[in-house]
Amino acid sequence: MNWETFLAPYRQAVDELKVKLKGMRAQYEYGAMHSPIEFVTGRVKPITSILDKTRKKDIPYANLEDEIQDIAGIRVVCQFVDDIYTVVNMIRKRNDFDILEEKDYITKKKESGYRSYHIIIEYPVETIEGEKKLLAEIQIRTLAMNFWATNEHSLNYKYSGQIPAEVKSRLKNASEAAFRLDEEMSKIKSEIQEAQAIFRQKHDQNDNDDDS
Numbered sequence: 736m737n738w739e740t741f742l743a744p745y746r747q748a749v750d751e752l753k754v755k756l757k758g759m760r761a762q763y764e765y766g767a768m769h770s771p772i773e774f775v776t777g778r779v780k781p782i783t784s785i786l787d788k789t790r791k792k793d794i795p796y797a798n799l800e801d802e803i804q805d806i807a808g809i810r811v812v813c814q815f816v817d818d819i820y821t822v823v824n825m826i827r828k829r830n831d832f833d834i835l836e837e838k839d840y841i842t843k844k845k846e847s848g849y850r851s852y853h854i855i856i857e858y859p860v861e862t863i864e865g866e867k868k869l870l871a872e873i874q875i876r877t878l879a880m881n882f883w884a885t886n887e888h889s890l891n892y893k894y895s896g897q898i899p900a901e902v903k904s905r906l907k908n909a910s911e912a913a914f915r916l917d918e919e920m921s922k923i924k925s926e927i928q929e930a931q932a933i934f935r936q937k938h939d940q941n942d943n944d945d946d947s
């Protein structure tokens with residue numbers, strides 16, 4: 736198995752999707768509007784993690800492309816929960832890829848306390864051998880959901896998936912707290928957005944003053 740050759744189109748897909756989704760954020764900024772996208776990240780799944788998954792799920796190498804949906808992974812992080820659904824709707828309207836599956840772990844959080852909205856897409860990349868369609872996973876979550884998931888991921892890594900009961904229970908409490916934080920922020924969303932718009936205007940004014 737030549738991993739570099741195998742992963743090359745996935746790297747291309749991640750790079751292209753990052754540019755496209757960051758472009759959506761930029762368009763809101765040019766229009767001086769609140770962007771539902773705070774930031775976008777992406778990664779190609781590390782080879783060790785692909786191998787772990789094939790072992791855990793008993794996936795033959797020949798089925799890697801079909802059975803591991805997150806070799807190309809994109810993450811869109813939003814300020815508010817309803818921004819997530821704005822992003823989901825924008826993604827549904829795009830015609831540069833097909834949506835294969837949507838998983839709403841927000842209305843139905845996972846047993847661990849994990850919350851996020853996932854969209855699995857089939858993305859066409861242009862290669863020198865022609866078009867190649869591959870799977871990619873887009874995770875959409877709030878800053879609070881991301882904070883929780885990042886910490887939980889680190890703990891899972893530290894404890895090889897066997898997080899001690901006491902830590903697990905604290906993580907569940909933290910997940911509830913993150914949920915309440917999202918709820919409270921949603922209630923003062925318009926106040927926050929007004930403040931951010933004033934800040935942006937002031938910033939733009941200062942930039943114009945510097946130019947003149």
Ligand SMILES: Nc1nc2c(ncn2[C@@H]2O[C@H](COP(=O)(O)OP(=O)(O)OP(=O)(O)O)[C@@H](O)[C@H]2O)c(=O)[nH]1
Pocket residue numbers: 805838845847848849853883884885887888
């Ligand atoms: N930190 C954290 N991330 C999670 C959790 N569950 C899912 N994820 C993330 O979401 C991805 C896809 O998870 P699922 O939608 O459950 O996918 P699946 O194919 O059913 O199961 P996986 O074997 O976990 O990929 C994972 O690869 C993680 O990046 C969780 O409990 N904690």
Ligand SMILES: Nc1ncnc2c1ncn2[C@@H]1O[C@H](COP(=O)(O)OP(=O)(O)OP(=O)(O)O)[C@@H](O)[C@H]1O
Pocket residue numbers: 776777778780781784788805807808809810872873874888
């Ligand atoms: N869709 C994604 N977009 C951006 N980053 C991601 C995405 N999925 C996972 N990551 C990040 O990539 C890094 C390596 O993740 P890895 O694939 O090993 O984790 P995982 O998705 O939780 O794995 P698995 O589900 O196979 O246990 C982690 O920092 C993880 O948070």
